[in-house]
Amino acid sequence: MAITREQALREYPELSCLALIKEAGWDFELMTDDAGELSCVVGYRREKQYLDAVYVYDMTDTVAVRMVLDQAGSRGGIVWQRGGHLADTLNELLELPPPDLWLSPLIAAPAPRSGCLS
Numbered sequence: 186m187a188i189t190r191e192q193a194l195r196e197y198p199e200l201s202c203l204a205l206i207k208e209a210g211w212d213f214e215l216m217t218d219d220a221g222e223l224s225c226v227v228g229y230r231r232e233k234q235y236l237d238a239v240y241v242y243d244m245t246d247t248v249a250v251r252m253v254l255d256q257a258g259s260r261g262g263i264v265w266q267r268g269g270h271l272a273d274t275l276n277e278l279l280e281l282p283p284p285d286l287w288l289s290p291l292i293a294a295p296a297p298r299s300g301c302l303s
Contacts (some may be wrong), residue, residue, distance in 0.1 A: 188215055193223055199234075202275060203228060204240070209279070234261070236283040239274065247274040251281065 193215055194201055205230055207213065216225040229238040234256055239249040251265040267277045 188217065188221070188223055188277070190215070193226065197223065202272060205275060205279065206230075232284055234272060235264075235279065237281070243269060244271050245269065247271050249274045249278045251284070 188196075190213070200290070203213070203226065209230075211228045211230045213229075214227045216227060218224045218284055223240070226241040227238065229236060231237075231254075234254050236252045236254055237250070238252070241247045246269070247266075248268045249261050249266065249298060251263040252263050255261040265281060267274050
């Protein structure tokens with residue numbers, strides 16, 4: 186059973202800082218465990234062949250990535266990754282240059298083929 190955004194924010198008020206990236210055009214999904222408890226909040230946005238995503242397990246356990254998506258004749262991969270405390274991860278994510286800027290990371294490490302990020 187999925188929980189609503191309002192329920193998640195009521196139970197976990199520290200997630201309100203995710204509103205910063207929501208206002209920047211991100212979409213979210215709330216992941217729940219078999220008992221219906223919130224297990225992970227996933228935020229993501231796609232721009233051209235890039236996907237930015239953040240996985241929030243709790244205030245100190247987050248992972249943010251920028252990936253180049255697989256395309257015909259070209260395998261994608263992770264070009265940037267950070268993790269740690271929610272506020273730090275989100276600050277770094279918000280400071281990441283747009284994918285088409287010359288300062289943006291472009292070298293891809295192969296993306297994992299199994300697990301949460303595939």
